[in-house]
Amino acid sequence: MGLFAHTGIAKLAPVTNGAARMRAVATGLLVLMAAIFFTARYLEPLHPGWGFVKAFAEAAMVGGLADWFAVTALFRHPLGLPIPHTAIIPRNKDRIGDTLALFLKDNFLTPSVVARRMYRVDVAAAAGRFLSNPDTSGEGRLRLGASRLFADLLDALDQERLGGMVKQAIASRLRTLDISPLFGQSLEAALREGRHIPLLDSVIGWCAETLAANEHLIREIVHERANAILRWTGLDEKVANAIISGLQKLLFDMADDPDHPLRVRAETALSNLAFDLQNDPEMQARVARWKQEIVDNPAMQRWMDGLWEEARSGLLRAARDPNAALAGKLGEAVKQLGLTLQQDERLRETINRFARRATVGATASYGDGLVRLVSDTIRGWDVDTVTGRLENAVGRDLQYIRVNGTLVGGLVGLAIHLFELWA
Template sequence: MGLIARTGLDRFNPAQGGARGMRIAATGLLILMAAVYLLARSQEAAGSPVWGYVRAFAEAAMVGGMADWFAVTALFRHPLGLPIPHTAIIPRNKDRIGDTLAAFLRDNFLIPTVVARRLRRVDVAAAAGRFLAQPPTGEGRLREGASRLAASVLESLDDERLGGMVKGAIAARLKALDVAPLLGQSLRAAIAEDRHVPLLDGIILWAGRTLEANEHLIREMVHNRAGTIMRWTGLDERLATAIVDGLYKLVAEMADDPGHPLRTKAEEGLATLALDLQYDPEMQEKVARLKAEIIANPAVAAWIDGLWQQARNGLLNAARDPQAALAGRFGEALRQLGETLQQDERLRATINQFARRAAVGAVAAYGDSIVRLVSDTIRGWDAQTVTDRLESAVGRDLQYIRINGTVVGGLVGVAIHAANAWL
């Protein structure tokens, strides 16, 4: 019963009331025919031939109604509780019905070749493109549907293959990019607009801090290189102090004087570097080798992979949000994607191929599990509960069979009686 509740079979079926009403009507009609039969038998002795026809109709109607009642009842239970062979068909064959249904799903829907063949006739990418190019303007189901569609399109693409394509494209673009001239032009423009000054200031500040942090190393180096006489007289300490003070003074002068000769030399060096980056083949070759080494570094590959995953996750999160999926820049991007899907045949073919492979792969990997799930689920259902639910679902039409059997049986009885009377 717990499994029945989880599958939703214990919910109220709107057809149940209608089936009960039709059952009462069919049974009432059968009782009515019995009453008519008794009345016709009591009046037939009066000599009027009409009552003979009425009796024949009611008699045959009872036979037809009882036969159809037996047939309908035998589907779901034993008539009158008697264990008559070949009755209670559905409860006795519940497991076989589940196995048959599972086999039907497996043989007609969950075969990879069947799925692939049917999906070849379905242009998933074009349908998605049309939907995305003309998104729904209102809220509610349509927007949620568009959001789910966008997320499904993104999720249906093979992450490993598509991610490899994207990351490979990024790496190829980086390899094809001639970095040296761009760096040279950027450095030249920065020097022309004095945007290199903060860089020099930062270098000077860094030099001052480095000097302060390593002052003891300078004093130690002077002490180790000084002679015995200098150490004995203490001149090594005075020399080290003079060197350190001179360096501090140089750094301070460079920081305070924008026209300091060393700053000027540094600016001239930067200008020369900018020209070499733009026009010196040897310098450009050095930069190209350095760029190739950086791209080949595993850390850069991990960084590119992180960029792809962040972009993909961001798109999926945005697509799953029905309020944001079709709004703002992302909505415009979706519309552009829809137009591209409709116009670019190669992209559409690639996405359709991804969709087919995803569906076929899911069927190949999980088809047997789905079949077993259907079979095991039906096996786990309570037979009586399933019988009651099926009877309430199709019972209205089945009770019509009883009514029709009663009426048709009566008409056949009249026809037979008429034939006997005329012959």
């Protein structure tokens, strides 16, 4: 469309093809009338009928020239002559911009006008239809376009810097989070609701399995620690069997008896730990140090890097294939949300009220800024840009005015000639 002007606005071509074609037609018609006039003037003595042709062509030239002058005077000086009250649009560019800005402000960007318009717009229902019927062609293209844009933006970002920002944000959040009371409250709730019992049972079962798998180690330890007399008499084997049997019985009793003393002691220890986590400053400081060491551990840093990469890959997959992302439970949830927005009148009214208030508030806050943007933008355009834009918009119709002026002028001239003959 041309090079950028110094204002940063792309200049348009002076006229579009349609306007240029109509300009050629109007100019050609004017030239034709001039040729007819001179021909009729030469042939008028030969026959009275040529007088009618001459009158028509003469008046048509006058009308065509007058309308050419009027049309040209809107955009530039006719023939480049600085005739007063010509080049009207270039001379009044700033005033036109200010008038257009005031027109927009008074008729479109006032809170009352926007509020009346928004009362007729059902934002919630439109959003509900979009969410519950995502397969329609227009909305599908919109969703695919938005997804593609989001994917391109995410893919274009500096991943090392962005990943570092995400990792720093997670680490900073973990450092400032006081996890001791959270752990203490969670442990206290688990004890109160009996959710610790399966954990204790699992620990006891693991201990029993470990004991069964390592009986030979206990026997070797007892055999090595026993003296020669015990080994000679075989008592070391009996001692080892007694130890193993005792431990097995202890574990079996703990598994079968919920009120076993060791289980009670374990629950008491857990209860004391829950209390200390919530109330003991020394315990809280110790947990805070452990948390800091874990956050600063290189393995934790690598885990957070992997977490970000997995999240980013998942976002890219969902953005590049929104249909697949919305095919499962997420898609059903989105559709259900859309149906709810359409069927729940109270929810729909709440959302519409929020949309109206937000739009009216944005108009009240930023309407003047938008108006100034229109005015300042037009002021920033150079004269050729403004002239070209307006001429492209109405140039074809203005050339029709020239054509009509030529023909109407000719008819008026013909009528005057007839009046002169009959008078």
